[in-house]
Amino acid sequence: MGACRSVWRLGGCAGVVLAWIGALLVGSSLALPPPATCPKGVSPLNLIQTQYQSIPGADTGFMSGVVQSFLHTVQPNPFPKDLLVKLVEERGNINDVKQTIKEVLLYEVGFLVCAAIGIVYIILMPLVGLCLACCRCCGHCGGHMYQEQTKAVHCHRRGLYWATLLTTLVILAGNICMFFTNQLLKVSVKDSSVELNNALDNLQTYLTTVPQQIDSVLIESNKTVDEVTRSLNDIGPLLGREIQRSLEGPLNPALKSVRDIAKVVNRTSVLLVGLNSTLTQLQSDVTVVQANVCSVRDSINSTLRDPDCNGCSAYQSELQKLTFDNTITIPNLNELQSAVDDITKANLNSKVKEGEYLFASIPQRVTNDTRDIVQNVNQQLEVIKRQISLVKGDIPVSALSKISDTLGEAQRYIDMYSPLAERVEMIRWGVGIILSCVVLLVVVCNLLGLFWGLVGLSPQDDPTERSGTADCAGTFLMAGAGLSFLFSWLFMLVVLLLFILGGNVYTLVCQPWRSGQLLQFVDTPGLIPGFDLRKTLSLKSNLPLIEVYNDCEQNRPLWTTLHLYELIDLNDLLNVSKYKEEIQKHFDSNEIKLPTITLLTPEIRKKLHSFSDMAHDVDLSSVTQQINNIFSINLTETADMLDQLATVQINTSIKEQLTQEANSLRRIQSDNVTTIIPQLTQLNSNIYALSVIASEINGTVGDVLNKVVTAQDFLNTNTTQIVKAASREFLDCQMGYFTTYADWANLTITQQVGLCGPVAEAVDSAEVIVCSNMMESVNAFWFSLGWCMIFLVPSIIFSIKLAKFYRRMKHSDV
Numbered sequence: 001m002g003a004c005r006s007v008w009r010l011g012g013c014a015g016v017v018l019a020w021i022g023a024l025l026v027g028s029s030l031a032l033p034p035p036a037t038c039p040k041g042v043s044p045l046n047l048i049q050t051q052y053q054s055i056p057g058a059d060t061g062f063m064s065g066v067v068q069s070f071l072h073t074v075q076p077n078p079f080p081k082d083l084l085v086k087l088v089e090e091r092g093n094i095n096d097v098k099q100t101i102k103e104v105l106l107y108e109v110g111f112l113v114c115a116a117i118g119i120v121y122i123i124l125m126p127l128v129g130l131c132l133a134c135c136r137c138c139g140h141c142g143g144h145m146y147q148e149q150t151k152a153v154h155c156h157r158r159g160l161y162w163a164t165l166l167t168t169l170v171i172l173a174g175n176i177c178m179f180f181t182n183q184l185l186k187v188s189v190k191d192s193s194v195e196l197n198n199a200l201d202n203l204q205t206y207l208t209t210v211p212q213q214i215d216s217v218l219i220e221s222n223k224t225v226d227e228v229t230r231s232l233n234d235i236g237p238l239l240g241r242e243i244q245r246s247l248e249g250p251l252n253p254a255l256k257s258v259r260d261i262a263k264v265v266n267r268t269s270v271l272l273v274g275l276n277s278t279l280t281q282l283q284s285d286v287t288v289v290q291a292n293v294c295s296v297r298d299s300i301n302s303t304l305r306d307p308d309c310n311g312c313s314a315y316q317s318e319l320q321k322l323t324f325d326n327t328i329t330i331p332n333l334n335e336l337q338s339a340v341d342d343i344t345k346a347n348l349n350s351k352v353k354e355g356e357y358l359f360a361s362i363p364q365r366v367t368n369d370t371r372d373i374v375q376n377v378n379q380q381l382e383v384i385k386r387q388i389s390l391v392k393g394d395i396p397v398s399a400l401s402k403i404s405d406t407l408g409e410a411q412r413y414i415d416m417y418s419p420l421a422e423r424v425e426m427i428r429w430g431v432g433i434i435l436s437c438v439v440l441l442v443v444v445c446n447l448l449g450l451f452w453g454l455v456g457l458s459p460q461d462d463p464t465e466r467s468g469t470a471d472c473a474g475t476f477l478m479a480g481a482g483l484s485f486l487f488s489w490l491f492m493l494v495v496l497l498l499f500i501l502g503g504n505v506y507t508l509v510c511q512p513w514r515s516g517q518l519l520q521f522v523d524t525p526g527l528i529p530g531f532d533l534r535k536t537l538s539l540k541s542n543l544p545l546i547e548v549y550n551d552c553e554q555n556r557p558l559w560t561t562l563h564l565y566e567l568i569d570l571n572d573l574l575n576v577s578k579y580k581e582e583i584q585k586h587f588d589s590n591e592i593k594l595p596t597i598t599l600l601t602p603e604i605r606k607k608l609h610s611f612s613d614m615a616h617d618v619d620l621s622s623v624t625q626q627i628n629n630i631f632s633i634n635l636t637e638t639a640d641m642l643d644q645l646a647t648v649q650i651n652t653s654i655k656e657q658l659t660q661e662a663n664s665l666r667r668i669q670s671d672n673v674t675t676i677i678p679q680l681t682q683l684n685s686n687i688y689a690l691s692v693i694a695s696e697i698n699g700t701v702g703d704v705l706n707k708v709v710t711a712q713d714f715l716n717t718n719t720t721q722i723v724k725a726a727s728r729e730f731l732d733c734q735m736g737y738f739t740t741y742a743d744w745a746n747l748t749i750t751q752q753v754g755l756c757g758p759v760a761e762a763v764d765s766a767e768v769i770v771c772s773n774m775m776e777s778v779n780a781f782w783f784s785l786g787w788c789m790i791f792l793v794p795s796i797i798f799s800i801k802l803a804k805f806y807r808r809m810k811h812s813d814v
Contacts, residue, residue: 074110118496129485164798177784182432185777240363242726254711262348445480474807498782510771558754574742635669
């Protein structure tokens, strides 16, 4: 029969891990069994996203809107990017000093106007207070203890009372705001170190997590390479079993049928041996019986011919038929025995075992024939593993470690100076409390003056006769005015300094920080020496800092945020199909030769045909008839007839002879029952069993030959295609591991690695701490203090005028 040989061609390992995928590109499945499902490989794990510490959001103060509106009114100009860039770049070496100063003054015109007003306030308040004191000491400016009584005096007093009350309440509201903002600033400064540390910890965690995530991707690539390596090392069992699975469909039934026909031949051989043995013994025993019967028959004939035998002549013709001459013959039995012997010599079981051995040796043959190519591919897999590990060098991980070191240094400075900052803050808080308490003292003096004036004044009394309570009210009002003159200019100086500092910090830092203009300013080329993201990351295009921040604000990965696609061609790196041309070049470098499996040779098939024909030609029905003829012989009947004949004999001698001859026939019949009949029964059983087998042999042999011919034709015709299809499926499976990893790695690197939301949160947290919490509180404090200082002016005027209506006069209006 045709040899079963397959060729599996693989490409050489010329620098790529997929060089062995050549068989993927050849062969067709025809009508072959469907390939088995590819075993599931190691599933890549999803990246574990790090949990970060919560960062509090912006706590908008209750005065933020008012203060910001005021500052927007004072400074309506946009962020002076060009001016700041000019100042920073020239670094003191200003060519046109006058023009630069003019630009600065024009930008700060709003602050300058407010500062001028504050300076005027600072200068005038003590001067006016001094002049007023001197004037009053001279008896002028209300210092003369005399009050003219007119019809409208009460109306004037009431108007001044309500004006003073309203002004005092406004100052009280500002004073309350001072207390609140002073406490808020204390809390903000106290929490700032913790919040800054949390933000920096989150950044440190993020900077530590990014390299770990990159390592996770590389580890998964190693797992994929190891999985393919294990599959290649087990190529014999894996690929060989697939080939076996495709071949065993037609092969197993054929082998089973040959094994079954071998059993039939063995049973037939056993039956023929038993049959021949029984026939030989039976023929020997029948010959002995026949001789005994003939001897008795001759004696009976001699007795019946005796003249003294009465009535014997009538039985002579009947006794002449007394015989046991029955020979059993089976036509074509020798030919059947010869056919069975020929098949037995062919040893069908050995043919089956040989086929099974060759079938079982397919995995080992695959292993042997692919040993060299597997070794080369494994070496190349190690090269690929090293190449993949080098990809980490293309990612600027070292920059992350430098940033991490800088953040660590910043945290050490924060921890170092936090106690000092807390002590300074306590001093500042105490100063704020003192300022607030002084303002509160003015408010208390005004309120006490208003209260005691309302309680102690009697409108009908003469001004010289006013009660002590009313006079005390006037004294409190004058005390409030005096305190205002004494401290207001100092407080306005504080307001001026905090206004210049806090207002400019808000307009130049906080406001552009929130709008993104500050990042654009920092990103100005050459502003910070050595700071250029494009050069640092070796990018082809410019990478604005504001773009990085916006991407991080949307929690995008580093792949898109830092334009890493300009550094690494990920599609090319993860493209597993780019090696097809190289695979084609090395396509014919290796082959697998399967062992030749010949189920039955033509000679054995011919012997099986002969065996089937001989079994069909054996006439077992005639043998059964011969056995029945022997079964029908009954010598006892003849013996009974001789006994009857003996009873009518007169001659004693003849009577005895007939009786003896009858007894001889009975003995022969008895021996026949004990020896011949069992052998006939055994022979009949063998003949029946053989007839049953003979009736099935023809169909069984035909079925066996059909299955064998079908299986042999299948092996001769389709084995090559089966090997190619199984090889293609095996290599598809291995390539699937790489494809799965490539898809996972592409998705992970481009969408999951380095989600930079924590960076934007850290920047926002710094803005919240510096601007929303601290600077908002500072601005609200000076705004509240300034509010109080502005309203102290009408408070002084109203208080001094109203005090005249409550103090006891020395001169009456006559």
